[in-house]
Amino acid sequence: MASEKEVSNGVEWRIKIADGSSERLVPEANPASRLLLGLKSFVVGLALKVWKFLQKAWDLGVDDPRKVIHCLKVGMALTVVSLFYYMRPLYEGFGKNAAMWAIMTVVVVFENCVGATVYKSLNRVCGTFLAGFLGLGAHSVASQSGQRFEPIIVGASVFLLASAATFSRFIPSVKARFDYGAMIFILTFSLVSVSGYRVDELFEMAHHRISTIIIGTSLCIIISMLVCPIWAGQELYTLITRNMDKLTTSLDGCVEEYFKDSGSVVESNKECHKKLQGYKCVLISKAAEESMANFARWEPGHGPFNFRHPWQQYLKIGSSMRSCAYCLEALNGCINSENQAPEYIKKHLNNSSLKVSSNSSSVIRELAITIKTMKKSSNIHSLVGEMNSAVQELQNDLKSLPKLFNPPSMPEADTPENKKIEPISRTMVKMPLMEIVPLLTLASLLIEIATRISGIVDAVGELENLAEFKHASNDKC
């Protein structure tokens, strides 16, 4: 009956709609079959969505198999700790809640990179220990002060310490190192001071809890270090050097692209475009760099890095690279401008511009090699010198640019040998300033980029000193 009524209502409603709008797109159909059709399309749509999602997940896994390995590691750690507590004898020894704390520790502490796992582990252990100690004190004071004052003392101590610890999480230096520890502190302190147990019961509990937490964290640290470890420091280092490579590719590519003859063979356009956009990775990697540097300081020595490797210096290098990338971004905008300089003027600056960009790239590439090999470069100074002389040459070419338009005032052809300037008609005395503005901007931004590269050179030099890189030449001897 009910369904019949609904159906008839549905028909009525449809008819009303049809009357109201006086147009009907769907031909008359049985409501039941329409429902079926809708359901079918819904199911198909859902299946498609799920399929797409799974495909995306698959691509993600194929793209970075280390993510899959991390998941298997988490699964392994959890299974180990679960089965460890599943065995009855241990289980009864540690009390019913012990398993819970071990599992919770593994779930919460196990992170993608070693540094983050160590950071959370140490924070968890220290936070629990400190808060447990203070909580026991608060609890015993409260329980000795009589039925009436007990809740007041407990409430006041929880309120004060929780507020203070929460506030400390806003302080940048605390946030960077002890954010998680502060949270655990609040949690443990509240739990211990509020719990209705007797003090001697609490001692036993605290003993169990600390030991389970230590077992859980040790397991996490061991697994994350031994099974295909992902080191935050190594990641940071890879990110910085890869960004340097991207920066050079983009810089070279942009300038070449601009000076390229329109007649030359066009590269596979999409790939080329992707290459040119590499500098955008530099623009957006600030947050990633910072979090990696934060975690890296918790890591023990690994690979070529000591325990106290100056990770913070990589942030400086990253930020000086970003300041270059800003200019490159502006340069890219100017290159795509509508106004384009005439070919013969472009040709005048062609060689020196390309030289500046290629020399700048060489400097960055050398810096990347310095970081990669962790050896002081012997020829960075000469490369910087070459870059500066290329800048000087570009400036000279800029100075001589007006001569292109004032041939009568300088009859003698005093241009350098390697720059052949086509004979320009004598009628051409007015400079097409508007058209050459993008070209001049390019030159000026190239010069600015070269200046900013000195910033990267300085930052890498500081890293060399802080991390005590050896001379590359020493090894060759």
Added chain:
Amino acid sequence: MASEKEVSNGVEWRIKIADGSSERLVPEANPASRLLLGLKSFVVGLALKVWKFLQKAWDLGVDDPRKVIHCLKVGMALTVVSLFYYMRPLYEGFGKNAAMWAIMTVVVVFENCVGATVYKSLNRVCGTFLAGFLGLGAHSVASQSGQRFEPIIVGASVFLLASAATFSRFIPSVKARFDYGAMIFILTFSLVSVSGYRVDELFEMAHHRISTIIIGTSLCIIISMLVCPIWAGQELYTLITRNMDKLTTSLDGCVEEYFKDSGSVVESNKECHKKLQGYKCVLISKAAEESMANFARWEPGHGPFNFRHPWQQYLKIGSSMRSCAYCLEALNGCINSENQAPEYIKKHLNNSSLKVSSNSSSVIRELAITIKTMKKSSNIHSLVGEMNSAVQELQNDLKSLPKLFNPPSMPEADTPENKKIEPISRTMVKMPLMEIVPLLTLASLLIEIATRISGIVDAVGELENLAEFKHASNDKC
């Protein structure tokens, strides 16, 4: 005796050191008094450090009192929930662990802004519910399959689901919305399936746990919404509009600074410098914007914003603002270049450059007003038109720049009335191109900035449509 021995050891050691290094900077002193001195300086140093830390914390609190309020809110929520479970009757009704889960929920879920609290609360409740359901299933299947297969089934199910859930946290769309939920899912599933309880015990436990979690999350949501709420959406909106203001101040300031007569009154330099650097906030606010937009979508309607306010669009506006800021950064570099154009050439472009920058700023300011008032601007089109015509004027001025150096070829003074060019000596025929390159770069970057501002205009226009802003003029009528 022991202390005597230590002292004599200390003396021996000191003498050895003194012999080895054969130099002694500190005059002979009693070891005990030296120890005291060292201790004193250590204590003083520590006290100074603590004092500085406290001062920094105080400044932080004074700077943003809302942080202090947040801390008090957390303290309040924790105290309420603690005392709630401290009352014996409730306490025994819910079981000994109930208090723990409520406290844990409050500590973990209570975040600075409402959106984050709601996000974590919903994720926690849904994750616990789903995982509890699946865990009960796994647990009952395992317990029915006999002593031998039980650990295998439990281990395998924990391994599979924990790995899968961990992997899902890497998928960007899941990470943005359900990261915390996935963690809670792993935690609850492991706890339930591993626990040694009977299934009927588990049902009761699940009931208690879900109810305590719901009580805890509701308390958090209520307190965070009712007591001085901090809305992520409001924060995002404030950040975007404040960044717009900073962008205009920097843009105006930079160009004015460049064209300023060296004789004019110098503003309080530090403050002025700070103003000019405002665009740097735009450069670095990407991460903050993204996290706020992520949280904002969990928030109910508040103030002028609906539940489904298009927060993602603010990210687009932010990114188009950043693309302007990149140019501004490059411009700032060029302005500080060593080469400076002669005054009379600067004067030629002075008016039109200032016009472009001030018109560009007006456009951004109008956009900021549009967002602030949430009303469609009636004169944004005319402002964009003015900006474009200012750009055109600047381009014309650039075109006419060569005339400054070729007075003989154009005897008639066909310059616009509003630009008075000083009479230039006839000897000046060669263009000082090198010196005017920064000026030309400035002009070119200004034009580029104006182009990119169109991007902001488009993004704000999209926001107007998506959020269905009303016309400002409608209200005035």
